[in-house]
Amino acid sequence: MLNVFKGRPKYATVRPQEGSERKDFPDNLWTRCDSCGRMIFNKELEKNAFLCLDCGHHFRLTGRKRLAMLTEEKDFEALPPLLAVNPLAFPGYPEKIRQAQEQTGLDDAAIMGKTAVKGSPCILGIIDFSFIGGSMGSVVGEQLVRGFERALKERLPVVIFSGGGGGARMHEGIFSLMQMAKTAQAVGRHSRAGLLFISVLTHPTMGGVYASFASLGDVILAEPGALIGFAGPRIVQETTRQELPTGFQTAEYALAHGMIDAIVPRSKMVDYVGRLLLWHR
Amino acid sequence: MQAFEWEKPVLALEERIAELKQFVDGAEMDFSAEISHLQRKAAKLRKEIYENLTPFQRVTMARHPKRPTTLDYINLLFDEFTELHGDRTFRDDGAIVGGLALFEGLPVTVIGPQKGRDTKENIARNFGLPHPEGYRKSLRLMKQAEKFGRPIITLIDVVGAFPGIEAEERGQGMAIAQCIEEMSFLRTPILSIITGEGGSGGALALGVGDRVLMLENAWYSVISPEMCATILWRDSSRAAEAAELLRLTPTDLLKFGIIDDVITEPLGGAHRDHAFTGMQIRSFMRRYLATIMKIPVDRLVEERLARFRRIGKFSERSLADL
Ligand SMILES: [Zn+2]
Numbered sequence: 001m002l003n004v005f006k007g008r009p010k011y012a013t014v015r016p017q018e019g020s021e022r023k024d025f026p027d028n029l030w031t032r033c034d035s036c037g038r039m040i041f042n043k044e045l046e047k048n049a050f051l052c053l054d055c056g057h058h059f060r061l062t063g064r065k066r067l068a069m070l071t072e073e074k075d076f077e078a079l080p081p082l083l084a085v086n087p088l089a090f091p092g093y094p095e096k097i098r099q100a101q102e103q104t105g106l107d108d109a110a111i112m113g114k115t116a117v118k119g120s121p122c123i124l125g126i127i128d129f130s131f132i133g134g135s136m137g138s139v140v141g142e143q144l145v146r147g148f149e150r151a152l153k154e155r156l157p158v159v160i161f162s163g164g165g166g167g168a169r170m171h172e173g174i175f176s177l178m179q180m181a182k183t184a185q186a187v188g189r190h191s192r193a194g195l196l197f198i199s200v201l202t203h204p205t206m207g208g209v210y211a212s213f214a215s216l217g218d219v220i221l222a223e224p225g226a227l228i229g230f231a232g233p234r235i236v237q238e239t240t241r242q243e244l245p246t247g248f249q250t251a252e253y254a255l256a257h258g259m260i261d262a263i264v265p266r267s268k269m270v271d272y273v274g275r276l277l278l279w280h281r
Numbered sequence: 282m283q284a285f286e287w288e289k290p291v292l293a294l295e296e297r298i299a300e301l302k303q304f305v306d307g308a309e310m311d312f313s314a315e316i317s318h319l320q321r322k323a324a325k326l327r328k329e330i331y332e333n334l335t336p337f338q339r340v341t342m343a344r345h346p347k348r349p350t351t352l353d354y355i356n357l358l359f360d361e362f363t364e365l366h367g368d369r370t371f372r373d374d375g376a377i378v379g380g381l382a383l384f385e386g387l388p389v390t391v392i393g394p395q396k397g398r399d400t401k402e403n404i405a406r407n408f409g410l411p412h413p414e415g416y417r418k419s420l421r422l423m424k425q426a427e428k429f430g431r432p433i434i435t436l437i438d439v440v441g442a443f444p445g446i447e448a449e450e451r452g453q454g455m456a457i458a459q460c461i462e463e464m465s466f467l468r469t470p471i472l473s474i475i476t477g478e479g480g481s482g483g484a485l486a487l488g489v490g491d492r493v494l495m496l497e498n499a500w501y502s503v504i505s506p507e508m509c510a511t512i513l514w515r516d517s518s519r520a521a522e523a524a525e526l527l528r529l530t531p532t533d534l535l536k537f538g539i540i541d542d543v544i545t546e547p548l549g550g551a552h553r554d555h556a557f558t559g560m561q562i563r564s565f566m567r568r569y570l571a572t573i574m575k576i577p578v579d580r581l582v583e584e585r586l587a588r589f590r591r592i593g594k595f596s597e598r599s600l601a602d603l
């Protein structure tokens with residue numbers, strides 16, 4: 001199993017025991033492609049960067065699998081970990097957190113650390129959808145801000161892969177909302193110092209994540225087919241009672257409407273991000 | 282006037298007092314003892330009811346159809362107002378109003394979401410739900426204020442940004458993000474007042490103030506109680522329970538350090554006495570504007586950033602420590 005937090009064993013946020021990882025794609029099983037319906041053997045899916053062998057559909061990745069595709073584990077130095085508390089005493093929240101921790105082996109939805117992508121040093125962040133929908137509570141907000149602050153101090157670029165479902169972590173109420181301001185301001189300080197932020201939108205990036213730091217990249221990229229938007233499609237449909245246009249809120253739709261710079265397939269992502277980083281060195 | 286179920290006993294008493302008074306005008310009999318008895322009783326009942334409102338009762342007060350809207354407040358708070366329209370890119374969004382105003386002789390920029398009172402107004406105002414161009418207009422006016430060194434007052438009453446097809450196509454999320462980010466660094470004093478509903482990113486987009494005040498019967502949260510109830514129990518009718526969980530009242534938010542002060546409303550809510558509510562807000566504005574206008578602008582921006590930087594509750598531990 002991948003030990004992504006080497007170099008800071010004291011702070012290991014990934015639980016060491018085997019089998020703690022989310023079993024979205026258990027070995028020796030098949031998964032049906034949401035897009036074309038083909039049945040794919042999971043081991044093959046893993047070998048192919050979780051892209052459908054037929055249609056190229058991008059399956060959702062866990063944060064750690066994505067990390068492994070972007071950098072070498074020996075090169076990743078994680079920020080000190082943080083754990084969620086229950087600021088509103090919201091019933092069921094601690095259990096939800098614990099369950100997500102057990103399923104993912106992560107402390108919370110954000111993986112943040114210093115690393116190098118294709119040889120270019122940067123602060124890299126990944127928001128993992130499998131941890132309560134990749135929602136942004138106090139921990140995710142603080143980790144992002146610390147990442148940008150570290151980058152500012154060391155004059156490094158920041159690359160964030162967002163996959164934050166609904167965006168907000170409802171159980172933290174107003175504290176979750178305020179992370180939008182906090183993260184947007186961290187981007188602002190970093191940006192005003194003339195430093196590069198590459199925001200990569202993966203499926204799905206919505207709500208408060210999209211309406212804060214994720215929208216503020218110097219360059220905004222997206223994976224093919226990723227859902228990108230502020231209000232969820234169901235809410236839009238219920239409110240407007242209109243038929244949603246084909247491909248509404250997909251990466252392709254966002255590109256056509258001028259909201260993102262480019263769509264980059266997963267297989268080309270490391271090279272693409274690496275080249276951008278290189279050109280800004 | 283539309284009445285809530287829980288305030289009907291008070292309203293019945295008030296009606297009876299009014300009747301008696303009317304009767305007295307034309308009669309020789311002396312009802313003064315009975316009237317003053319009823320008045321004392323009504324006052325006591327009023328205090329009991331309105332001082333112990335549940336969070337959801339406050340939410341319903343915040344949505345009262347007779348509650349002052351942003352344009353009503355602008356009328357009540359400023360000596361003069363000149364509305365400025367448009368985002369210079371797409372169109373003028375009626376769901377957000379803004380412009381120049383004189384506050385006790387001081388030129389300021391005022392901006393706020395605008396709800397309608399009847400069907401016609403609601404259509405023009407899109408039920409008070411802004412599109413991206415509304416946020417872009419706000420940002421334009423805020424930058425204009427910065428250029429001319431005017432303080433900014435934002436009056437916030439919005440359940441959320443509009444969840445529509447065109448709003449998404451024109452970058453609702455991006456417009457909100459840009460508003461939040463740029464507002465944070467503006468080199469001019471900003472006073473934000475949540476007057477009614479403070480729903481999610483659509484409210485925060487105008488809420489990055491040096492001081493954030495809130496009316497007594499306003500709410501502010503990441504999600505509306507109805508949406509929260511839908512997510513939790515697939516039942517929006519359980520909004521009252523959700524309102525309890527979300528801790529969205531000014532009392533809670535003051536305790537959490539999210540807001541700086543609570544502006545008292547007349548007993549029974551702002552809709553019962555617009556003029557008095559206006560006077561209350563004026564006195565808070567006077568005090569808080571004087572404070573933030575005295576702070577040198579470099580420090581002001583640093584303090585504004587620091588204010589939001591420290592919001593968040595977490596523990597500096599790891600699973601590995603447990
Ligand atoms: Zn396929």
